[in-house]
Amino acid sequence: MPTVTYLDHAASSPTLPEAxxxxxxxxxxxxxxxxxSHTAARSARRVVDDARDxxxxxxGVESGEITWTSGGxxxxxxxxFGTGRGAADAVCCSAIExxxxxxxxxxxxxxxxxxxxxxxxxxxxxxxxxxTSTRLVSVMAVNNEVGTIQPIEAIAEVIRARAPQAAFHVDxxxxxxxxxxxxVSSVADALSISAHKVGGPQGIGALWVRRGVAxxxxxxxxxxxxxxxxxxxxxxxxxxxxxxxxxxxxxxxxTVARVARLRDRLxxxxxxxxxxxxxxxxxxxDRRHKVAGNLHVRIAGVExxxxxxxxxxxxxxxxxAAACSSGAIGAxxxxxxxxxxxxxxxxxxxxSFGHSSTDEDVDHVLDVLPAVVARLRRTGS
Amino acid sequence: MCSTCxxxxxxxxxxxxxxxxxxxxxxxxxxxxxxxxxxxxxxxxVVGVTMRLWGGESDTGCCSVSEVDDAxxxxxxxxxxxxxxxxxxxxxxxxxxxxxxxxxxxRTPNPCVECNRHLKFDKLLRRADxxxxxxxxxxHHARRVRDGDRWRVARGVDAAxxxxxxxxxxxxxxxxxxxxxxxxxxxxxxxxxAAAMDLPTAAKPDSQDVCFITRAAGREDFLRRRIPxxxxxxxxxxxxxxxxxxxxxxxxxxxxxxxxxxxxxxxRYVVDVDVAARVVTVGSVDDLLQREVRIRDxxxxxxxxxxxVFVQVSAHGEVAPARLTGDLxxxxxxxxxxxxxxxxxxxxxxxxxxxGIAR
Numbered sequence: 033m034p035t036v037t038y039l040d041h042a043a044s045s046p047t048l049p050e051a052x053x054x055x056x057x058x059x060x061x062x063x064x065x066x067x068x069s070h071t072a073a074r075s076a077r078r079v080v081d082d083a084r085d086x087x088x089x090x091x092g093v094e095s096g097e098i099t100w101t102s103g104g105x106x107x108x109x110x111x112x113f114g115t116g117r118g119a120a121d122a123v124c125c126s127a128i129e130x131x132x133x134x135x136x137x138x139x140x141x142x143x144x145x146x147x148x149x150x151x152x153x154x155x156x157x158x159x160x161x162x163x164t165s166t167r168l169v170s171v172m173a174v175n176n177e178v179g180t181i182q183p184i185e186a187i188a189e190v191i192r193a194r195a196p197q198a199a200f201h202v203d204x205x206x207x208x209x210x211x212x213x214x215x216v217s218s219v220a221d222a223l224s225i226s227a228h229k230v231g232g233p234q235g236i237g238a239l240w241v242r243r244g245v246a247x248x249x250x251x252x253x254x255x256x257x258x259x260x261x262x263x264x265x266x267x268x269x270x271x272x273x274x275x276x277x278x279x280x281x282x283x284x285x286x287t288v289a290r291v292a293r294l295r296d297r298l299x300x301x302x303x304x305x306x307x308x309x310x311x312x313x314x315x316x317x318d319r320r321h322k323v324a325g326n327l328h329v330r331i332a333g334v335e336x337x338x339x340x341x342x343x344x345x346x347x348x349x350x351x352x353a354a355a356c357s358s359g360a361i362g363a364x365x366x367x368x369x370x371x372x373x374x375x376x377x378x379x380x381x382x383x384s385f386g387h388s389s390t391d392e393d394v395d396h397v398l399d400v401l402p403a404v405v406a407r408l409r410r411t412g413s
Numbered sequence: 414m415c416s417t418c419x420x421x422x423x424x425x426x427x428x429x430x431x432x433x434x435x436x437x438x439x440x441x442x443x444x445x446x447x448x449x450x451x452x453x454x455x456x457x458x459v460v461g462v463t464m465r466l467w468g469g470e471s472d473t474g475c476c477s478v479s480e481v482d483d484a485x486x487x488x489x490x491x492x493x494x495x496x497x498x499x500x501x502x503x504x505x506x507x508x509x510x511x512x513x514x515x516x517x518x519x520r521t522p523n524p525c526v527e528c529n530r531h532l533k534f535d536k537l538l539r540r541a542d543x544x545x546x547x548x549x550x551x552x553h554h555a556r557r558v559r560d561g562d563r564w565r566v567a568r569g570v571d572a573a574x575x576x577x578x579x580x581x582x583x584x585x586x587x588x589x590x591x592x593x594x595x596x597x598x599x600x601x602x603x604x605x606x607a608a609a610m611d612l613p614t615a616a617k618p619d620s621q622d623v624c625f626i627t628r629a630a631g632r633e634d635f636l637r638r639r640i641p642x643x644x645x646x647x648x649x650x651x652x653x654x655x656x657x658x659x660x661x662x663x664x665x666x667x668x669x670x671x672x673x674x675x676x677x678x679x680x681r682y683v684v685d686v687d688v689a690a691r692v693v694t695v696g697s698v699d700d701l702l703q704r705e706v707r708i709r710d711x712x713x714x715x716x717x718x719x720x721x722v723f724v725q726v727s728a729h730g731e732v733a734p735a736r737l738t739g740d741l742x743x744x745x746x747x748x749x750x751x752x753x754x755x756x757x758x759x760x761x762x763x764x765x766x767x768x769g770i771a772r
Contacts, residue, residue: 337499341496342544342545345544411539411542411543412543
């Protein structure tokens with residue numbers, strides 16, 4: 033059946049009407065190459081620059097420090113390869129980074145920093161990892177699976193004390209829309225975002241790099257984006273991204289309050305209705321270290337794939353772990369890093385809320401999920 | 414609950430609709446593609462699933478990313494849902510690890526049979542139950558037919574492609590819920606049907622090799638990464654050293670090539686493999702013959718067979734008459750030795766009665 037309850041915003045958030053309108057305005061006769069010199073090109077260039085201003089304002093940075101990319105993954109790769117090349121152990125990241133950070137760091141022979149059982153970076157372990165040879169530290173603002181908000185300011189302090197020469201990159205893809213990223217950028221050197229996590233189009237993101245931090249480009253060519261990212265800038269996508277990011281930032285505090293209430297109601301309702309359900313990324317019942325939009329639960333005695341299949345059949349879209357390329361469900365390196373080991377089949381389900389989430393969504397899940405769990409436990413799958 | 418917004422869901426809990434819900438195991442090959450199409454034509458509600466079983470390298474197998482892509486494209490063409498189940502842990506546990514252990518012990522495993530036994534017709538079938546499906550279908554060239562009041566696996570219509578041999582583990586419990594639609598067609602008919610529907614898999618070559626072993630690296634490389642392989646002496650039946658092999662774990666009963674034998678023009682075959690003693694024994698074709706073989710892990714589709722049976726000991730091998738008494742199979746005529754670990758399947762006419770594994 034069609035999806036009626038979409039709780040997978042952390043994978044991709046439905047496009048906001050403001051973003052659609054901004055994109056449509058840049059299609060058709062409006063299309064021109066923003067690198068050109070004629071009137072239409074200059075008009076396109078203005079859209080790109082205005083969009084850059086919009087995003088810069090939200091991030092609390094200078095417009096000229098922002099580079100458009102094809103999304104969060106490219107932004108992360110540009111930050112890591114662009115600043116981190118050098119001695120093998122000169123880069124490090126947390127053990128729970130998204131693959132877009134973890135894989136490049138591993139490729140460069142870098143190290144990972146442990147996290148605690150709640151999914152927060154272990155600051156002592158970070159201090160032990162850093163030294164005066166460290167060139168780059170990358171830690172996400174918010175974990176994509178369990179929603180934990182990393183202590184970015186404290187991490188920045190550790191870096192300043194132990195490796196003042198190192199650049200600090202923050203993958204803020206899951207923080208956009210939930211956190212004040214100006215506060216994050218004030219203590220960081222680079223920051224990645226992606227538009228489709230907040231209702232913008234897929235295929236567009238940005239990397240902010242503080243002026244003065246040397247960045248080597250990955251894509252060479254026509255020298256667009258100040259030579260940092262060659263390739264024609266996709267004007268419509270940029271316009272859609274800026275519209276979504278602007279609207280999301282303007283409504284951020286209201287959305288956080290509204291969504292936190294929905295999330296808490298679902299968490300408490302499920303805890304009451306389903307035996308053997310535990311919440312991940314919390315300290316006791318304390319959700320202060322999580323973004324409002326994330327509820328991650330683990331349900332003992334149930335297989336995740338089977339649970340997702342039946343939820344999907346009931347029109348509920350959620351993820352079992354991070355949604356990655358295969359469309360399949362693999363073992364989560366995040367849960368492993370948090371020390372979560374299963375002795376029996378255990379479903380890990382991420383509910384991620386966003387701008388379109390409603391009380392009806394929560395009601396529907398509370399209607400369906402307890403019965404699905406009971407059925408799967410009865411049939412032993 | 415939500416009967417208005419999700420009727421399928423509701424039906425699962427309150428009762429059945431008119432048609433059957435069938436989960437088709439789609440490997441990405443032409444046979445399972447056509448299986449899905451046939452069931453759809455017959456009016457059933459069909460959902461496709463591809464099991465991802467092997468995370469390592471593969472070029473022939475039924476679980477690489479490109480095979481999943483092919484299965485999904487077929488499902489889209491047919492207009493059915495397609496899901497992916499990651500069952501790699503079970504595959505490692507029930508197929509790959511025993512495969513390696515069998516070789517380490519000098520046996521000749523049949524991983525496809527174990528995959529059918531533990532993955533397709535156990536894990537997948539149980540999950541299909543839990544998800545509200547009435548049956549699981551596969552693209553095997555074999556038929557499920559009535560034999561009196563029993564279900565049996567019968568040979569596929571296309572004798573050259575018959576796969577009943579690898580389905581001998583199916584009991585009434587599995588057969589009740591297992592459909593084998595393409596066994597009613599020849600391979601040529603399957604391909605013609607796929608081509609007529611313009612399915613992207615219509616012209617794909619058959620996969621015949623072990624899916625987790627690549628052609629380039631081969632079995633030896635696969636095993637060498639997992640277990641120590643030992644050189645062994647090759648003796649004749651009189652005990653004279655006639656050659657040597659690099660890896661006794663790779664030698665199979667009946668093997669004739671790759672033995673590096675010195676002199677002699679008589680054809681010589683491996684008649685015994687002793688991994689512990691690091692000895693391979695070769696002999697003449699007569700030395701290769703056996704009168705009887707003991708069978709372990711016997712599974713019967715219904716009641717156990719005793720007395721005269723017809724026996725097949727390899728995927729497309731010939732059928733030979735024999736007499737079964739308990740776990741002892743006595744050939745009517747001396748028979749080429751069965752390598753320990755091989756599946757031994759019992760037939761009556763076209764029906765599979767059951768099977769086991771040669772000791």
